[in-house]
Structure formats: structure tokens, C-alpha cells
Amino acid sequence: MRIVFIGDVMGPIGQQMLGDYLPKIKAKFRPQLTIVNGENIANGKGITRALYKMILSSGADVVTMGNHTFDKDEIYDFIDEASKLIRPANYPKNVTPGKGYVLIKVNQATVGVINLQGRVFLDSIDDPFAKFEEIYTEIKDKCDAIFVDFHAETTSEKIAFSWYVDGRVSAVIGTHTHVQTNDARILPGGTAYLTDAGMTGPYNEILGMTKEKVIERFLLHRPVRFETPAEGPGQINGCVIDLNDQTGKTSHIELISISPDHPFID
């Protein structure tokens, strides 16, 4: 089975890059499952019903989220019926709308997709390691493969998590820092790992936010309204993994990184 994952889609330019390139990427790699992180698609913060549908219609099977999940109030109107949308599973139990994982039928196989969020330099929600154990116990017998989008700030928490679950899931792909890392590998137990998939959005800005504003914040240390631009060159980042349908082990992981400096190659 082949899975394509696309990192944090950011604002209008991210939407356009996804709409333009996800079909091409799918045509090239022919994945059976496509997962897109959508936590920044609505102007950098959150998601709306229309944009959720837009991600699905551009070719995604599952949409994952992160610390920006609830930034747009509109999410409360559709999250409970959005069957392909997952938010970090370790938000507080019983009181958080939506769900933290989903089981997807891929031909004869069932793939569990889990979204978790780290806690170092991020909000103190529930323990992602403990929450993984809880979900894993629940779904392992129902799944042929498990994919984790681990949304976190630090390299240490992401790498620690990957070794912790090595051999139990097919892949741990990191998101949130918006910069793709060059450490894709297969751990000894067969788990694919990548610290960060990178983002999908503006190429000449800072994490997708207008660079002048971000620089101003660093220089002045006064309140600045960040914004994500609507025009300019874009990038799309992610990865492809190939896993063995029998064992769920991953045999191959490859980066996707398309930008003006690295044009799409058929």
C-alpha cells in the first residue's frame, strides 16, 4: 500500500498549491490513501466546512489537524459530522468535539490514522504517549496498518515518540514546524519516520505568514497582526510511504517538495 501525506496547508496560496498539485502528485505516485494536514488552511488558523470539503475534493481521504484546530468557530458546526476529519486525540477527554483517529477502508485493508499533539513548547493537553497506548489497544486488532501525524514543536519529542512506537505503527510523520526535515528513515521495527513533512503555502514568507510582519515582531517586540498572503509563489511539501500489506511494515519513504526552486517532475 502506498500513502501520500501532505503537510500543513496554509491559507489561499496553500489551497491553490493543493488544488493544483495534489492531483498531479496522485497521478504520479498512485497512492491508495492520501492524508492532508489542514490546520492552517483558513487564513493560517483553523478550517471551515467549505475548506474541509475542498481538501477532500482535491483528492484527500483524511484531513488531520493540530494546535490550530479550533481557531475558527465554524468548526463546531461541522466537526461531529465530518467523518474524515481528525484532530489531536489527546485534547481533553469527554469534552472535546470531534475525534482523534479514524479507520479507513483501503481495498481489503483497514488503516488507522491517528492525530496526536506534542506538549513541549505547546499547550499542556493530555499525554500523547499514554493516549497512543489507549488508542493502540483499541484499534490494533482491527487495523492492517496505522499512520500517525504527530504534530509537535521539538525534534526531541517527535523522535522519542517514533522510537517509542517503532514496530507498532507503519509511520510517524511530524507536522507543525512548517519546515521539511531531511531525516526520513525506516526505524529497525519497520516504522517510517520523518520529523516534519513541511508546509504547503507561500514560498517567500515565514512559515506562511507575511515576512515583513514576522520580522517586525522580532525587531519591535510589540503586537503585530500576522497575515498569510493571497498571492505569490507557493510550495507543497509532504512524503510518500510504501508499506507491506501483510505486515504493515514500511519499506520505503520518500520526500515530496515542490517549489519554484524544485519544480514538479512527472
Place this chain on the structure above:
Amino acid sequence: MRIVFIGDVMGPIGQQMLGDYLPKIKAKFRPQLTIVNGENIANGKGITRALYKMILSSGADVVTMGNHTFDKDEIYDFIDEASKLIRPANYPKNVTPGKGYVLIKVNQATVGVINLQGRVFLDSIDDPFAKFEEIYTEIKDKCDAIFVDFHAETTSEKIAFSWYVDGRVSAVIGTHTHVQTNDARILPGGTAYLTDAGMTGPYNEILGMTKEKVIERFLLHRPVRFETPAEGPGQINGCVIDLNDQTGKTSHIELISISPDHPFID
């Protein structure tokens, strides 16, 4: 001019990787200037006189540091005479031993090498943006090219800094997260940029620290003594940049990443 940069060397395995591969890397790329970040070379924390000399004798011309600069007390014995060692320039003025930049003769040219440290999720030292201005004013007329090792945690601070100095320096290469990023590029003004060069040390651990201990810390949230192992497979990470001797603009940046999964190729 060609410059090779090697990211944070970590403990005994880092020393060995540096000793084994830096000569090979130099033979392959034939750089005129070689810079190595040594902040973690002494068991993960700081540097000693012997290890400083070891880095130079393995082929480095300049050693940069970071937030671990002063972890080993021994540094106070030699930092003021270590003419090729620089520590983050934005440590408090007048009271910090050592220096934050150095000018190096490379044939007929003079290259300024600056070490700066970010402040987001790191200690609140002096402003790296303002300190850059101060140093830049001081050295720009004496230098044909300027190289910055920007030691910082977040992608936003590193990218913001790179755009801020674009066109004024030849390269901003990030360190500290110990994971190489895949975003090497030349900004419009001719400044090469890479969010993180990655580390040099153990390949199967967490940022160079024994993985069982780091995972234990995440699971238990109790004090754990971290350690860097002395044995096991290693990796060495960094980059090569080519810059125009007349303009100081960079024309090419390329990643170096050697590990069991990516063996050195001559």
C-alpha cells in the same frame, strides 16, 4: 570560494564521525574554509581544550558554539586564547569571555564568521538581530564574505533572521535542533539559507542522547540523567556552499548527510 559546514558534534561518536569523515568530505569537496559547530562535543555538553584542538586537527578552520558553550568549566581556561573558537555573539556584553565572530583569511579574501543565538524557547540573552547590525557595521568593509551560524530552536526565528539579512551575508546556516532540514535555498539577495544543518553523532538515539533515557523522561516526567553513548552507528550532517569571490553572493548550497542509511559516496 567553497565553505563546508558541519553541524553540532555530539560526544564520542560525534568525535569519531568527525575524525573519520571530515577528511573525506574535504577531499571530496575541496573547500577553502571549514566550519564545525562544537557545542556538544564533550559528552553532549560543552567543549574542552583537547576537543577544540581535535576539531581543528580533523580539518576545521573555525569552531562555532551555542547554548552549551559554557557547560564545561574548562572552557574558561582556554576560550580567550582560542583564536578559532567563537561563541554566540549576543551573550551579555562586556562580561562574557570569548568572542562572537572572527575574521579568517582565505587566500586573498577575508571571511567573517559570526555565531548568534536565538531567544525563542531559549535563554533571554541580547537581541540577535540588533547584535548582527552592530557586528555587521563593524566588519562589512573588512570582509569579502560573511557566514552566520544561527543557533536557535524555532523555524520562525531562523527564517525571519535569514530574510532580515538577505543580501548582506553569504549564508545563514541554522544549528541546535540536531535534525537536518530539507529547505536549503538561495534567497533573492544571494544569501544561502538552511534552517538546520543537523548533528554529528549517534544515529540511533534521540538528538545524540541515549534514547531509553529520553523516552523515560517523556513517560515519567521525573528527573532522568541523560547521557550520550560511546558506541553505535554514527551520522555526520552539514552543508557545502559555493560563493562568488567578487560579490560574496552564494550560487549553490548542497546538503551533506552521511549515515548507515546514506553511506558516504566519493
Place this chain on the structure above:
Amino acid sequence: MRIVFIGDVMGPIGQQMLGDYLPKIKAKFRPQLTIVNGENIANGKGITRALYKMILSSGADVVTMGNHTFDKDEIYDFIDEASKLIRPANYPKNVTPGKGYVLIKVNQATVGVINLQGRVFLDSIDDPFAKFEEIYTEIKDKCDAIFVDFHAETTSEKIAFSWYVDGRVSAVIGTHTHVQTNDARILPGGTAYLTDAGMTGPYNEILGMTKEKVIERFLLHRPVRFETPAEGPGQINGCVIDLNDQTGKTSHIELISISPDHPFID
């Protein structure tokens, strides 16, 4: 019922202040229950078996802890048999030695004493609000009164917790900042509240640590070895609360603050 609470006992001077003044405080206020926070008693970090016994023998019935609970390895040798020692209840479930609350017989009544730790600017352990609910459900029918030592950094988390549990517990007394606050009050539901009880230890240092070293850290931003002095004037801080034996509501809270500037008055 009257309860005396004494804030974080810090190193040798804290031990001496506790030994000298707790008997006098008890003679003056004649409490039925005495609780002492001991997280810093062993040189500022953690506790030993001998010091645990010392706290009890100076007149405490229960010893509470905080983020320094496990700083001294020796605690692993006696925590499970230390029936009067509690550590923050929201350390990770199932894997943390010791216990987070204790039920104490006070004449005919049973008092539950709970230790919880905040998460803002402290380690991301389990949710203290959710953990309180869990314990409260378990013990409310067995207890005539409940006392909470809420060990946390920020005023917001402590005050939020107090309003959240108002009417369900007799008192929420904060610890950790080592400075006594002047906001003691009885909330509308009958819960006594104090943001911080203050510390017990050196009077002319910084949170109990030698002031020259702490100032040096702020000036130099380099590693400094903190230490708690063995000699010099001391202070002891805490509070007294009076609660109705029938209802468990608190009717009175009063600060204890003894130092060279505020000598003990019989």
C-alpha cells in the same frame, strides 16, 4: 477543626526554622491537623527519609511535595512506605511511586489531603483539574473535609482552580513561588484560598538560594551552581484555617509569617 499549613521548607535553615518554630506555632494555634510542604528540604531539592521523619517529629501530620519530589534518588527507597507523604497526584498514572492524597483521622473526622501540581510554566504532567475530579469522586463520601496543596507557578492557574472547586473543598493553599501572598480569603462556597503560603528557609536570599549565585545567573546567562546556605537569618511562612466540623466550610484564614522583621508573637 483548625489546620496549620507551612510552606516549602528549604535546606538547613528551613529545617532549623521548622524545628524551632513549628512547636511554638502549634502551641499558639493548637491545630488538630498540621501539614508541611517538604519538596525543598534536602538542600533545596527533594527529600530524604531522615528529613521526612524530621518533619513529622517537629509536629507535622502530613508532608506534601511538588515539582522537586523526585530530585533526591533516596525517595525511591521510602516513598511507598511513607504513609504521611504525598506527592502531586497528577504525575503520570500507574508509573509514579507514592500517592497523591491521604485520608487522615482527626478525632472523629476524616480529612482528605490532596497534593496537585499546576502545568503553566511547569512540566506537562496530567491535568490537575481532571485529576481533582477523579479523586474527589473517590473520597468525598469518606471525608468530612478536604484540603488541597496546589503547587503551581502562575496566579491564574491557582485562582482558576480555587473557583473551580469552591464549595467542594475546605481550602486551596498554593505553594511553589516561595513568596507569601496577601490574598487570603474565603470564597462564596466556603473554600479558603491563598495563592501562595510562602517558604520556610533563608530570609536574605532568593527563594532560599544564595543570592549572589542567582543574581550571577541573571547577569551572565551562563551555567551557575545554585546552593542553599546553611547559615543566616530565617523565615517561616504558612497559614491557619478554621473550618466547621459539620459542613467542612472554612470560616477563617490567617497568615503565619515569621522573620527577623516580623518576630514570633506568642
Place this chain on the structure above:
Amino acid sequence: MRIVFIGDVMGPIGQQMLGDYLPKIKAKFRPQLTIVNGENIANGKGITRALYKMILSSGADVVTMGNHTFDKDEIYDFIDEASKLIRPANYPKNVTPGKGYVLIKVNQATVGVINLQGRVFLDSIDDPFAKFEEIYTEIKDKCDAIFVDFHAETTSEKIAFSWYVDGRVSAVIGTHTHVQTNDARILPGGTAYLTDAGMTGPYNEILGMTKEKVIERFLLHRPVRFETPAEGPGQINGCVIDLNDQTGKTSHIELISISPDHPFID
């Protein structure tokens, strides 16, 4: 000379408490100088021209600020002409509107009032210790006394600063945590110290913000819009210091804390 200081005024209830009680406090204590922290007066965030004038007309001679200084854009319209308004002096040099200290004529004497902001768990601006030295060198010969509003989160940074400047200024009064501390004292060199003066605003909320919203944030860890209520019981907190006109040393410090539980006494 007698100085009255009033801590962070918060929203409409804070305005009303200030208007109602500052005249009474002044009538009771008859200070020669009155200083009010106004960083939260405009709905909890920032200040407007009208509210700046309101603080002065209720009896203040100087208005200090903090991390919320620039929250309301309107401040840019009047800060440069607001001769009695100071903001933390250690905001970035040359690029920050307004000023960080002011010299005030009090009869024959000149009092320097300085506003500084801490950096622990707050934004990384310039070093408040170094900035103090710079200002102190500049003004010490022109001043008979110096008063510092040190706006910071942690007890350690505030206490460290007070010992660092002991004997050089008349008082270091802390603000920002919104909870008055009970550690008012005169340090050996004659500097009055108080970790936090407390706030002026709602009495039954959390740091002045509607408690239900703050509790919701702790329970849900999702975005919540904080607000400061316009109605309900209020409190006003601060302190009074008496200093020797010849030496500038402080001889007496006393807390002011007025609330429904502690009514104003003539």
C-alpha cells in the same frame, strides 16, 4: 517624602475603583507622589488617551505600564506627548515610542521613576539589569530618590533585581501577577521591596478576567475570548512608602489592600 503606588488597573471596574478610592487613599496618606500602573486599564489590554487622562485626574502623577503597553493601537497617537506616562525602559532601543523613565519634581526634590520588565516567562526584550545600569548612570546625580516599577512574572527575577539594586534606589515594587504579596520589607541598603503590589479591578474574577472564561480555557485547552467584566465588586491594591528626603533611603513600607473583605478605613 511619601509615595503611594497603585497596582495594575484593570478595565471598567478598575477605573471605578481608582476613581472612587484613590482620592480617599490620598486624603488618608497624603503622599507627595502618586504612581499608578495602567497597563490593563482599557478592557484589560493597554491604555487610551482618555484613560491616561482619567488616571491623572483621579490623582496620579506618573503612569507606569508593562507587557500590555502597546495592546491598543491608540497609544501610538499620544505616547510621545504623554509626559507622565512611562513604559518598560528595556523595550528595544531607538525603535520603541515613548520613554522608560521620567524625572518628577516633588517640592525641592527630584524623583526618578523607572519602569522595567522582566524576561522570565515573558517576551525576550533587552536585559532589565543592564538597562537599569544605563539609566542609573544617567540619572543618579540628578535624583534625590529613584522608584522602580519592576513588571515581571517570577518571584526569582523580581527578588534578584531588588538585591541587585539595594542601596541605589528607594524602592522596587513589582507588578504583573495581579496578586499582592505579603513580603514587603526594607532591604539592608534602604531599598523598599514588594514582589507584587496586586491589581485594581474585579474582586470575584481571575486576575480581572471573567472567571468562567478562564476556567473554561484550563478545562478545554481551546481558544476562549477573555473579557473583563463591567460590573461586580472591586478591589484596589498598592502600597505606601516613606523615604528620607536627605538619603533617599526608605524607612517604612505598608500595604494598601481594599476589597469587600477588607473595606477602606479612614
